[in-house]
Amino acid sequence: MKKTNINTIVPRSTRFFALIVGMALILASCAGSSTPLQPASINAVKIAGLTWTIFAIAGIVFIIVEGMLIYASFRFRSKGRQIMPKQIEGNTRLEIGWTLLPAVVLLIVFLLSIGTLRSLFYQPAQAASASGDPPATLNVRVIGHQWWWEFDYPDQHIITANELHIPENTLVSLDIESIDVIHSFWVPQLTQKQDAIPGHITTIYINAPTPGTYLGQCSEFCGAQHANMLARVIVDPTDQFQAWVTQQQAPVAALSGEAAQGEQVFLSGACVGCHTINGTTAQGKVGPNLTHFASRNVFAGASQENTPQNVAHWLADPQAVKPGNLMPNLHLSQDAINKLVAFLESLK
Ligand code: CUA
Numbered sequence: 001m002k003k004t005n006i007n008t009i010v011p012r013s014t015r016f017f018a019l020i021v022g023m024a025l026i027l028a029s030c031a032g033s034s035t036p037l038q039p040a041s042i043n044a045v046k047i048a049g050l051t052w053t054i055f056a057i058a059g060i061v062f063i064i065v066e067g068m069l070i071y072a073s074f075r076f077r078s079k080g081r082q083i084m085p086k087q088i089e090g091n092t093r094l095e096i097g098w099t100l101l102p103a104v105v106l107l108i109v110f111l112l113s114i115g116t117l118r119s120l121f122y123q124p125a126q127a128a129s130a131s132g133d134p135p136a137t138l139n140v141r142v143i144g145h146q147w148w149w150e151f152d153y154p155d156q157h158i159i160t161a162n163e164l165h166i167p168e169n170t171l172v173s174l175d176i177e178s179i180d181v182i183h184s185f186w187v188p189q190l191t192q193k194q195d196a197i198p199g200h201i202t203t204i205y206i207n208a209p210t211p212g213t214y215l216g217q218c219s220e221f222c223g224a225q226h227a228n229m230l231a232r233v234i235v236d237p238t239d240q241f242q243a244w245v246t247q248q249q250a251p252v253a254a255l256s257g258e259a260a261q262g263e264q265v266f267l268s269g270a271c272v273g274c275h276t277i278n279g280t281t282a283q284g285k286v287g288p289n290l291t292h293f294a295s296r297n298v299f300a301g302a303s304q305e306n307t308p309q310n311v312a313h314w315l316a317d318p319q320a321v322k323p324g325n326l327m328p329n330l331h332l333s334q335d336a337i338n339k340l341v342a343f344l345e346s347l348k
Pocket of ligand 1: 145147182183218220227
């Protein structure tokens with residue numbers, strides 16, 4: 001039987017082109033704004049520093065080992081002669097050397113990692129508060145749900161979802177937990193990966209100097225929609241953050257027209273069983289708090305842009321948009337959907 005050679009099926013130039021395109025795509029996917037190699041917080045800078053340090057150590061080891069291999073391959077070629085090389089089995093000094101050297105390298109990597117890990121959980125502002133200076137801090141509870149993140153600001157009495165607003169240049173402590181299964185909160189440019197564990201609170205810190213939007217992704221497999229359990233952290237200039245707090249604390253404005261009709265649909269339907277809207281009879285705790293829904297750019301675990309079209313699609317059949325999520329298909333009429341969209345998009 002004739003052997004099939006890949007060279008006869010796919011020309012070499014085509015395979016080379018495919019390789020280049022593939023590598024470009026991989027690199028392009030890394031070039032977005034969610035790589036830990038573009039750190040945007042004090043802790044993320046430490047993590048990136050550790051990454052590059054270990055990369056450099058591994059690079060040096062690689063160059064030495066491969067260099068010796070390549071050198072030996074050329075320097076000691078047999079050139080057709082059948083010569084038995086010198087046997088070094090049982091050379092005590094060599095055995096000790098190549099056991100100790102990797103152990104020392106690994107010990108250095110271990111100590112660097114432990115040092116960085118410890119420093120992530122020790123924040124200067126804690127020391128400042130111990131000495132009597134009031135630290136500029138903000139505390140947020142971060143609660144993982146299948147499949148979205150809840151953000152609870154206990155001191156500001158704000159509960160929101162999917163989008164975490166924090167002020168620039170402020171030490172923010174995040175108390176991370178889960179309501180159901182284990183998730184992991186991860187915003188590559190700002191935080192380490194931190195498991196969200198039911199019944200256990202872990203506190204991590206963000207201090208981000210540069211305003212902007214940073215993308216997060218649940219990084220612990222947590223069920224069918226794990227991949228669509230996203231988050232956005234929006235670092236605001238201080239005055240904009242204060243404006244956001246004031247807006248979020250405000251009660252829902254009086255509504256008229258289709259939005260008011262939508263509120264009636266909402267309050268008289270099954271919606272109230274799962275969702276809270278402050279100042280109304282809707283006090284459900286299963287789904288996201290919708291009090292200022294229209295002020296958010298995204299919904300459904302930050303997997304959907306918050307547009308009237310997307311909200312209408314979601315209300316018509318949530319399971320088609322995000323299969324497995326906990327919102328059932330309520331079989332709403334088109335009229336009810338239109339009114340609900342008008343209502344939800346008025347919740348600024
Ligand atoms: Cu939550 Cu993966």
